[in-house]
Amino acid sequence: MRNNKSLGTARRDVRRNTRPAAAVVAVGLLPLLAACGSGEPGDAAEEDVVTLVTHDSFAVSDEVLAAFEKTSGLTVEQVAPGDAGTLVNQLVLTKDSPLGDVVYGVDNSFASRAVDAGVFEPYQPEGLAPEVAAYAPDDLAGTLTPIDVGDVCLNLDDGWFEEHDVPPPTTLDDLTDPAYADLTVVTNPATSSPGLAFLLATVGAYGEDGFEAYWADLRDNGLKVAESWEDAYYVDFSGAGEGGQRPIALSYATSPAFTVSEDGATSSxxxxxxxxFRQVEYAGVLAGTDHPDGARQLVDFLASEPFQADVPGQMYMYPADPDVELPADWQQFAPLADEPYEVPPAQVAEHRDDWIERWTATVVG
Structure with a gap:
């Protein structure tokens, strides 16, 4: 969600933007660059195609992907059924006839649902650094590979607050103040992984018995709910430069790195x-894949230095590998939170669906 290049195609761009949602434009299939032969069933060309199922915000540099395809002899085809929440729902619904061979983009708020449903075949690359492996809790260890990390946070259109002479909010409680009525847009936790991450932030802040009252106050203060990150950031957020009317939008801590000035001195x-709330995204081999060797090679690639180094500029997320060099302006414009809200993974797995239902009853009705 962020970056001056292209809002990465939306999530890519926004991801570039901040990771916020990516290129809705990127939702098609990548060309079968390495295909050869007739392509009829049983041909070698078909055996060399590995399908990556991902969310709309996935992005990778052409040259990085091409280098992997050349080295491995594989062709990567991409299928993107929607945002991360939709992605997980589709993976569960199609587990007996998987959409592809590898998935990227399942995050720590939804991952246990997919693992418990038997969506994945156990696999992790050999020699995964301890710092990277630590991002996968015990119930995911050996099955999913951490690829990137980011903080889901509310973003502010600083120019709007200056123009309207309104002090910008700084805390969750501030958003319920009438001074900020009708200014905030978030995403639906039932369909959006950032939306669920923010719901979890409020559970972490107010507790299992207090988050509903907080959301009721937000609702009564004119909260708007969008179905996807792209809609919230690019349609409703005034800071995205697309004509939105709301100066407070749910996005990522890295998004401000996308809205930097031409000289790189400031961000809007x-x-x-x-x-x-800290979000971790994973990759995994889908159970039932017809190409297990190629699928494992693709997961290895996503965890490798070339792809990890490409993550910040393409998806505006932090690579899981802590040794990867980050863009120079991230320390100033895209720092991670010092103390993000936390909810134990086991508690998320046990109560996620209930919390979403309670949120829906409170906010949507």
């Missing part, structure tokens, strides 16, 4: 680092 947006 900022993240409310006191509202964040």
């Amino acid at each position: 947006t900022s993240a409310m680092l006191g509202t964040c």
Whole structure:
């Protein structure tokens, strides 16, 4: 979600933007660059095609992908059924006839649902650094591979607050103040992984018995709910430059790195680092894949240095590998939160569906 290049195609761009949602444009299939032969069933060409199932915000540099395809002899085909929440729902619904061979983009708020449903075949690359492996809790260890990390936070259109002479909010409680009525847009936790991450932030802040009251106050203060990150950031957020009307939008801590000035000295947006929940995205081999060897090679590639180094510029997320060099301006414009809200993974797995239902009853009705 962020970056001056292209809002990465939306998530890519926004991801570039901040990771926020990516290129809706990227939702098709990548050309079968390495295919050869007639392509009839049983041909070698078909055996060399590995399908990556991902969310709309996935992005990788052409040259990085091409280098992997050349070295491995594989062709990567991409299928993107929607946002991360939709992705997980589709993986569960199609587990007996999987959509592809590898998935990328299942995050720590939804991962246990897919694992418990038997969506994945156990696999992790050999020699995974301990710092990277630590991002996968015990119930995911050996099955999913951490690829990138980011903080889901509310973002502010700083120019709007200056123009309207309104002090910008800094805390979750501030958003319920009438001074900020009709200014905030978030995403639906039932369909959006950032939306679920923010719901979890409020559970972490107010507890299992207090988050509903907080959301009721937000609702009564004119909260708007969008179905996807792209809609919230690119349609409703005034800071995205697309004509939106709301100066407070759910996105990522890295998104302000996408809205930097031409000279790189300032950004027109900022993240409310006191509202964040840390999101980890994973890759995994889909159970039932027809190409297990190629699938494992693709997961290895996603965890490798060339792809990890490509993550910040393409998806505006932090690579899981802590040794990868980050863009120079990230320390100033895209820092991670010092103390993001946390909810134990086991508690998320046990109560996620219930919390979403309670949120829906409170906010949507």
